[in-house]
Amino acid sequence: MRTGRTRRGSLRNRRSFSPSCMNRPYRELAVMYDEMVGQTAFECWRDLFEQIRSREGLRFEVAADIACGTGLAAAYLSGMCSKVYAVDISPEMLKVARARAGAEGIVFLERSMTDFQLPERVDLLTCNFDSMNYLLEEDEIRAALDCFARALKDGGYCLFDLNTTREFEVEWGTSVFVHRVSNGIGLWETEWDPSTRINTLRMTNFIKARNGLYRMSEETHRERSYDVEFVLRACRDCGLSRVEAYDAKGLTGIDRETRRVQFVARKQGFGRHSR
Numbered sequence: 001m002r003t004g005r006t007r008r009g010s011l012r013n014r015r016s017f018s019p020s021c022m023n024r025p026y027r028e029l030a031v032m033y034d035e036m037v038g039q040t041a042f043e044c045w046r047d048l049f050e051q052i053r054s055r056e057g058l059r060f061e062v063a064a065d066i067a068c069g070t071g072l073a074a075a076y077l078s079g080m081c082s083k084v085y086a087v088d089i090s091p092e093m094l095k096v097a098r099a100r101a102g103a104e105g106i107v108f109l110e111r112s113m114t115d116f117q118l119p120e121r122v123d124l125l126t127c128n129f130d131s132m133n134y135l136l137e138e139d140e141i142r143a144a145l146d147c148f149a150r151a152l153k154d155g156g157y158c159l160f161d162l163n164t165t166r167e168f169e170v171e172w173g174t175s176v177f178v179h180r181v182s183n184g185i186g187l188w189e190t191e192w193d194p195s196t197r198i199n200t201l202r203m204t205n206f207i208k209a210r211n212g213l214y215r216m217s218e219e220t221h222r223e224r225s226y227d228v229e230f231v232l233r234a235c236r237d238c239g240l241s242r243v244e245a246y247d248a249k250g251l252t253g254i255d256r257e258t259r260r261v262q263f264v265a266r267k268q269g270f271g272r273h274s275r
């Protein structure tokens with residue numbers, strides 16, 4: 001979850017963070033998210049989605065965006081089908097999403113992607129911008145994919161992405177990023193642990209209040225990378241039987257330089273997983 005206008009430096013004299021002053025991820029970031037990273041991420045996703053849509057001849061009447069964040073993708077999807085469900089674990093991100101123009105017809109649900117059920121099955125399910133990297137255990141990835149498969153109609157499409165080790169190790173690394181936006185400033189410190197494959201992103205955000213003063217808040221975001229083979233296997237085990245993995249940059253084959261993997265999976269209507 002790192003994009004947009006940043007200034008990067010090396011990390012020296014790291015100060016330690018006390019867990020007691022940390023907020024849940026997105027609790028405070030939500031109000032600055034779109035300007036810092038969300039809008040840029042959405043525009044990249046929209047281009048990729050349109051490529052997949054035309055390549056697969058995707059048609060859908062009912063869709064769901066899981067880990068919807070501030071609702072940009074959900075609002076986009078709602079402009080092209082009759083019903084959209086949007087799920088996220090963060091009440092603050094959902095609050096921003098609900099207030100968005102174009103969100104009026106969307107049904108928002110505050111749930112974890114590892115444990116949710118939709119009121120009806122959908123033709124298309126998306127989960128974008130490294131949201132699944134927030135799941136730190138293999139069992140959580142399996143649980144999420146199982147929920148995704150259960151939420152889909154037979155033949156329905158599931159599109160999700162994951163950041164790779166390459167992205168965390170080389171592109172994020174152990175460094176400092178500064179984001180400046182109209183309503184605040186963020187100082188983000190990342191740390192990559194190759195033994196756990198977890199990237200820890202410690203954010204100190206200064207949010208501009210109405211009185212012009214800045215309020216400081218701190219959040220810790222943890223993301224883990226997974227082997228593509230593991231994810232492909234987990235998809236098939238959950239009944240997402242036709243699954244392909246592409247480099248998200250251009251929908252080409254994956255190689256050592258791939259920073260984000262775009263998965264395109266389809267639920268087939270046969271076998272023991274046909275529900």
Ligand SMILES: C[S@@+](CC[C@H](N)C(=O)[O-])C[C@H]1O[C@@H](n2cnc3c(N)ncnc32)[C@H](O)[C@@H]1O
Pocket residue numbers: 001026038041042066067068069070073087088089090093111112113114127128129130131134135
């Ligand atoms: C990097 S943001 C991506 C948001 C949005 N998909 C986008 O493209 O801008 C990650 C999102 O995942 C959500 N998230 C993290 N863990 C989650 C979980 N277990 N269940 C549902 N949402 C989760 C966060 O609240 C956040 O909104």
